[in-house]
Amino acid sequence: MKFINYFNKLKEIKNVLIYLLSNILVGVLPLALMPFYTKYLSPSEYGTIALFQMLYIVFRSLSGMSYITATERNYFKKEFNNSRYCSASLQLTLISLFFILLILMLTGDSIAIFIGLNIDIINKSAIVGCCCVIVQLRLNQWQVRKYAYKYGALQVLLALLNNLIGLYLIVEMSQGVEGRVDSILYAYLIFSLFSLCSLYNDRVLIFKPNLKLNIERKSILNFALPLLPHVIGVFFITVFDRFILGLNLGLESVGFYMVAFQLMSALGMVSDAFNKFFSPVQMRLLEQGSEESLQKLAKYIYVWVAFILSSALILVVIFNFYIENFLSAQYIESKSILPWLAMGHCFNALYLVFINSIYFSNQNSTLSKSTVIVMLLHISIFYFMTKFYGIEGAGISFCVSMGLRLLFTFYISNKKVKLPWFIFTFERKL
Template identity: 25%
Template sequence: MKIRLNNSTILFTVGAMIPKLMVFLLLPFYTHYLVPEEYGIVTTVNAIYSFLLVFMGLGYQSSTPRLYYEKNNNDYKVRIIGESFTIVSISSLLLMILLLIFDQQIGGIVFSKIPLSPYYYLLIIYSLSFSFQIVFQSLLRLEDKGKIYLKISILQALLLLLTNLTFVFFIEASAVSIILANIVATVIITIISIVYMFPYVKFYLKNRFEYKETFEHLKFTTPFVFHILSWSIFSVSDRIVIEKYDTLNNLGIYSLGAQITAVLMIVATSINQAINPKFFEMNAKLGYLKKDFMDKSILGSTIFLGVGAIVISKSINYVIKIVSSDQYNYDYEFVNFLLISILFHNLYMYFAFPFFQRKKSLSLTIITFSSAILNIILNIIFINIGDFELIALSTMISKGIMVLVILIYSKDEFSGYKLPLMKITLLLTLIIILILI
């Protein structure tokens, strides 16, 4: 059997990138009409909504591919998708109710300088609407429907563009308008997702005798909540700490630098999400991972992302002068640390595969969650002894330690595959030197 990066893999990679790149392309638009304080609010809300999605998704974001390939039976696969969507939908609605009941208490923890009304309530709506897309996106990858995925992604990008332009030009140029525009675009895609998922949910609900299996799956998937939560902590804790301990203006400056480097993270996660089902399929059919495929995936992505990181590092100050107003003028050298942390993140996604395959969700969660807590502690320490730029250094240190720990525990866990540690180390060291000089 031969598994390779086919046209669908490319379609999924491009499709995952398009909506996120549209946000990047809208940067000149945002920075022209929004002052740094308002832009900081928009990016912070966008970051926190991904944090809420962790709890709404109950870990099915990570576990669905593993469960899907557990049995080579079509009815089982349909039932898994229906189960995942049903559970995620129920948990999302329940969490929304709790967030509304305890709005003052939770909102006071989430926001310090950002007004609770309307941003907290917009955050809840935004998160809920996107939660219904979690399993839908996984399904399209698992069923290898790259063309549909690409069409949905293009539609989402166009909706983001049209709603942003409409709300700003015809309603108001403000942070509220931008967030509302994003919500409208998300809701339209959510409606499509629900319609597409209906047959799977219907099939799952009819098979009542399989409900016990659902609880077994929950036992496996729930620990992944803390695993995914760890990634959200990495992406949101920096904004929260700056919002609480610094100014909204500096939050806007940091957010702009982080947003540009996020382009590299988009590429990294898009490639990994497209390839990841191939890993599970290969392991399920062959019982091991082919060396040439794994080497090309790990080393190839490192080289590709490394070149991208070097280009961003050397050009970011020029890019920001072009895409933003004078209010955003700053030396964005701190993004070098964020770029390096993305390279660490990319390696981690590959090193963590054996933990998913062997259902060692608790072990993986302990590693990622401990690293995330370390990141929070370092964030608070660094911003109190220096300035907001050190938050980026905190992220790099935390992810570096996390990669080292996962490497120690995963190198002997791969099925029939040995990590090319020397090549990875030399390659990564060279890229980091070129970024920092």
């Protein structure tokens, strides 16, 4: 029995290392190519690409990321028909894309004028957003089955194709912003088609005429719709700030911010890798609900806090050196906001842990209310801080907003799932 437990622990460690390594490779690739991107793209062009990425993140959320979360949440429940649930999720995603494209067809010109991007880029961002959801469905199904190798391979190959096409179109074909946008579109189209074929071969998706999935669709929507304000709020907190920055300081400042943010997203990659490993573990421990399992969960979180804070400090030093020595001199201003972005990403790493407990307790409406409050605070803080303190104000407001979101999420999580946070004190007394 002890040997089996030891073997299972080794397997879990191996999986987290695979997730971590694949996330590091995905994060390192654009960083390694950044000197080329910054050489051939001006800060204002970099800012335009940042707005495109902002848009496809929005459309990814609206197309159905919460549907995918619903399938993951229910996977470990008894009498759960995974293939019907995933098929219903895909149907809802495609329906969502249809309505998004319809709205863009009717109001696209007005949106393009407001945002400052042409309608072609906006339409491409909607398609990329839907493709992201399909790829994520494939990844999530591998994640819950603990197929870490397949998960990591798909992530790395997608990032590799994305950046290699981008490099070719920008450097060799001199297509600038259009080349970078098209490289993202082509990569996600290819891998979304692969994901659909793979899901069908694994019998995760059902393609049958007159397939009735009303019960599954209703169940998914009951989970996803209360999350919609939260999804919109997360968008305003994490990416809408680039739009405000463009309004206040211009696209050049968006480019500076984007370079710093992309560098510090390496910390986000680490936290995302940990969460991919830890989320199923956390759900199992919460499902057990015993005192021992909750104590173990609290200890894991303490270790994670120490690790992410020390990682942030190291990365700030490394990326300061990187900007000074490897990037074009016109991007030197990006250095000023690295520490603030690092701290904000630390807060976000802890937020991901606590939000899992909220998903487990199905308190999505409460989460949405808190996210809307933080969203309103973030927009106000970001607007005035960038207005009076420039790009450094952008970094400070990101850090403050992530801290507020963490506090709200921790409060809700601790109210619904009480963990023994003073476990170490308790053990010393014993």
